[in-house]
Amino acid sequence: MHYTFQWGVAFSYLPELLAGAWVTFHLTFIGFWTGLVIAVFLAVGQVYGGPWLRRSISTYVVFFTNTPSLVTAFFIFYGLPEVGILWSPYVCVLVNLILNAAAFLTDAIRGGVASVRKTEMEAAETLGFSMLQKIRYVIVPHVAKVLYAPISNLYIVFILGSALAAIFGVEELTGTAFNIAARTFRSIEIYSITAGIYVIMTVIASTILALVGRWAFRVKARIF
Amino acid sequence: MGTHGLSQFEIFFTWQNALLWLRATGITLSMAALGCGLGFILASLLVYLRTWPSLLLLPVRLLVVAYVEIFRRIPFLVLIFLVLFGTRAMGLRMELFWVACISVTVMATAFIAEIVRAGYESVHRTQWESAAVMNFGRLRTVLLVVLPQAWTVIVPPAFSYFVMFIKETSLASQVGVYELMQTGKYFNNIGVSPALSFGTTLAIYFALSYPLTRLGWRIERRLKHRFRRPGGDDGLPTTRVLAGV
Numbered sequence: 001m002h003y004t005f006q007w008g009v010a011f012s013y014l015p016e017l018l019a020g021a022w023v024t025f026h027l028t029f030i031g032f033w034t035g036l037v038i039a040v041f042l043a044v045g046q047v048y049g050g051p052w053l054r055r056s057i058s059t060y061v062v063f064f065t066n067t068p069s070l071v072t073a074f075f076i077f078y079g080l081p082e083v084g085i086l087w088s089p090y091v092c093v094l095v096n097l098i099l100n101a102a103a104f105l106t107d108a109i110r111g112g113v114a115s116v117r118k119t120e121m122e123a124a125e126t127l128g129f130s131m132l133q134k135i136r137y138v139i140v141p142h143v144a145k146v147l148y149a150p151i152s153n154l155y156i157v158f159i160l161g162s163a164l165a166a167i168f169g170v171e172e173l174t175g176t177a178f179n180i181a182a183r184t185f186r187s188i189e190i191y192s193i194t195a196g197i198y199v200i201m202t203v204i205a206s207t208i209l210a211l212v213g214r215w216a217f218r219v220k221a222r223i224f
Numbered sequence: 225m226g227t228h229g230l231s232q233f234e235i236f237f238t239w240q241n242a243l244l245w246l247r248a249t250g251i252t253l254s255m256a257a258l259g260c261g262l263g264f265i266l267a268s269l270l271v272y273l274r275t276w277p278s279l280l281l282l283p284v285r286l287l288v289v290a291y292v293e294i295f296r297r298i299p300f301l302v303l304i305f306l307v308l309f310g311t312r313a314m315g316l317r318m319e320l321f322w323v324a325c326i327s328v329t330v331m332a333t334a335f336i337a338e339i340v341r342a343g344y345e346s347v348h349r350t351q352w353e354s355a356a357v358m359n360f361g362r363l364r365t366v367l368l369v370v371l372p373q374a375w376t377v378i379v380p381p382a383f384s385y386f387v388m389f390i391k392e393t394s395l396a397s398q399v400g401v402y403e404l405m406q407t408g409k410y411f412n413n414i415g416v417s418p419a420l421s422f423g424t425t426l427a428i429y430f431a432l433s434y435p436l437t438r439l440g441w442r443i444e445r446r447l448k449h450r451f452r453r454p455g456g457d458d459g460l461p462t463t464r465v466l467a468g469v
Contacts (some may be wrong), residue, residue, distance in 0.1 A: 003313035066433040068391035071425050078418035156297070158236040163299030164406040174302055188397060195298045195306060196277060 003188065006146050010189030013180045017190075020176030021197050027172055028162045041101065043109035057106065064103030070164050072096055077168050093165040101158055105151065105216055112147040113139065144217040152209040157201050163198075167176025173197060240413075248407040249428055251321065255403065256390040260327025260336070264382065266329070267336035272366060274337075275344055288337070295334035301395045303327050308399050324396035324403075328389055339381045340467045343374035379445035391429060401456045404428055 046057045064072065073096040080087060087095070116139055124138045166175035177194040181187045213219035273281065274288040286335030295303070304327045311318060311326070347370050355365040397405035411419055 002315060016414060035292070036307070063430070066391075067426050067429050068394040068405070068435060070394040070397075071408070071422060071429060074405070074408070075418065075422045075426065078422065080414060082418060160299040161299040164395065166301065181305075188313060189307065191302055191306045191309065195294075195302050198299060198302065199294055199297045217410065 039105030235439025
């Protein structure tokens with residue numbers, strides 16, 4: 001081992017890293033929720049839409065779920081300026097995150113909606129439920145229960161995936177770590193602290209999601 | 225057009241470049257395959273230790289739990305840099321390809337360990353008990369009773385993680401491994417338009433990932449159909465809700 005650890009130096013950059021963590025938080029928060037709203041519409045379109053709508057939505061989903069988000073990010077970041085669209089790195093990464101999140105979430109939600117059994121819908125029909133009542137009392141409780149855990153997991157996955165924003169110069173957690181490591185050469189210490197912050201962030205997120213799920217949908221989600 | 229006097233198409237469409245892309249595809253695939261293969265072996269070992277009922281191994285168990293929980297919550301990009309600088313600090317000057325392979329292994333071990341554990345848990349407790357009654361040792365119980373029943377639960381999500389890691393290894397381009405992403409960047413740098421260079425990268429990733437995903441669904445449907453266990457739920461197919469264990 002030719003390396004002397006200097007944790008003191010590294011920890012003095014903690015405030016800067018936490019500022020980066022805040023950027024990671026709002027990047028993923030905005031990206032994920034926008035993606036979720038889009039995904040709900042796309043999933044509904046995929047289940048109830050006409051053949052053309054269904055085909056184009058599934059093409060979009062298949063494309064984004066089968067390509068690395070890093071490559072689509074490069075495509076957006078370097079491709080759009082070619083056609084005269086100049087976005088800041090943050091916007092590029094956010095758009096890429098939304099596009100990816102919407103695709104994965106559409107896939108998940110469609111699976112959940114499809115898992116509502118036909119007999120349950122027929123039972124609701126027999127009881128004279130209106131469409132809104134069916135959504136409120138049959139589809140949503142069922143879908144929420146089935147999908148809550150996978151969707152919370154996807155949120156964690158997207159927090160971790162947002163690290164690729166660093167490559168495009170966004171000063172989120174990993175990007176800040178890049179910069180500090182380049183200035184100080186304390187790479188191992190800085191990246192370890194960064195990893196620690198990610199672990200803490202995602203544990204907090206999982207805990208909050210599990211509590212909300214238990215309170216709102218009576219889902220027994222595992223935190224660990 | 226272009227400053228070289230050559231059009232980007234003349235630069236790009238040569239058979240040498242086709243070989244370059246082929247090589248890059250091979251590197252991407254071998255990183256994912258080596259990492260996930262090793263990860264699978266290590267994960268099986270970890271779960272074997274984690275589910276050991278003896279109190280003596282409690283510290284080992286806690287370590288395994290900590291490992292799994294921590295490495296599932298670190299971005300792959302950060303992990304690659306940690307492995308890179310960590311191995312360099314230890315004086316190991318290994319090739320970047322191996323750095324990436326180690327990173328994939330470290331992360332795949334944590335993810336697949338959760339899958340293998342879910343497989344263990346899917347086998348009813350009475351099966352363990354009857355094996356104990358038959359005087360089976362622990363290793364024999366796992367190999368002859370638990371795994372033959374658990375593999376139908378383990379294989380589909382493990383396979384979908386393998387496909388996920390094919391895409392995840394694109395981040396290895398950041399330390400300079402010449403896989404698909406890095407090759408796309410190279411062509412972009414020598415003056416090929418982003419649409420062509422990154423488009424090729426996208427197309428190859430898609431051509432790798434899509435058939436494998438379809439294959440994964442087929443495997444899953446087959447296994448579900450053939451080995452339907454009484455009382456097993458027939459809810460969501462696991463591989464469809466990617467990354468959610």
